[in-house]
Amino acid sequence: MKAHTIFVCTTCASKWENGKRVGESGGEKLLKRLKNDYHNWDLNQEFTIQPVECMSACNRSCVISFASPGKTTYLFGDISSDLTPVEVKGVFDCAGKYYVHPEGSLPWAERPQPLKKGILARIPAVQVPVEKENLEMELCN
Numbered sequence: 001m002k003a004h005t006i007f008v009c010t011t012c013a014s015k016w017e018n019g020k021r022v023g024e025s026g027g028e029k030l031l032k033r034l035k036n037d038y039h040n041w042d043l044n045q046e047f048t049i050q051p052v053e054c055m056s057a058c059n060r061s062c063v064i065s066f067a068s069p070g071k072t073t074y075l076f077g078d079i080s081s082d083l084t085p086v087e088v089k090g091v092f093d094c095a096g097k098y099y100v101h102p103e104g105s106l107p108w109a110e111r112p113q114p115l116k117k118g119i120l121a122r123i124p125a126v127q128v129p130v131e132k133e134n135l136e137m138e139l140c141n
Contacts, residue, residue: 004047004068004099006091008034011054012061013081026081027051030062033083034091041092046099057120066095070125071104078118087114 013026031051038044057063060077067073083091090112097111098104103125108116 002046002048004043004066004095006034006047006049006095007052007055007065007067008049009053009055009057009061009063010051012058012063026062029081030064030079030083033081033088037085037088037092043092043096043099047095060118060120063120064091066098066104066106068098068104070127071098071101072106072125073121073123074098074104074106074119075121075123076115076118077120079114083114090114 008027008031010025010027010031011021012030014021015023015025028051031049034049038049041047052065055063055065055075057075057077062079062081063075063077064079065073065075079091080087091114093112094106094115098106106115108119
């Protein structure tokens with residue numbers, strides 16, 4: 001199981017007619033661009049790219065997020081659905097920085113383009129309490 005995920009909102013930049021989405025959304029285009037280069041990325045065994053129906057940042061589309069248990073979650077917006085190959089590499093480079101940092105910290109100065117701007121949220125990691133009995137047993141083994 002891969003512990004790191006890049007979420008991609010597939011509803012972003014949708015066109016709507018009579019209350020129904022029509023055609024390919026910007027988020028779906030972005031997802032395709034990322035998936036096209038995903039197999040050539042050296043960390044593809046560590047990350048899952050997961051489509052999400054809506055990430056509730058419609059006015060800042062397109063939106064992606066980096067998440068992993070025990071790490072800070074980042075939500076980025078204002079990402080073009082037509083990323084260039086260099087910009088796709090920037091997304092993967094930023095995900096790589098997220099991967100190697102134990103808490104997932106992504107200082108602004110270290111973020112590659114296109115993720116230097118457009119930060120929507122930095123959500124602290126959820127800390128899972130460890131039961132004292134289990135901890136003692138693990139330490140004794």
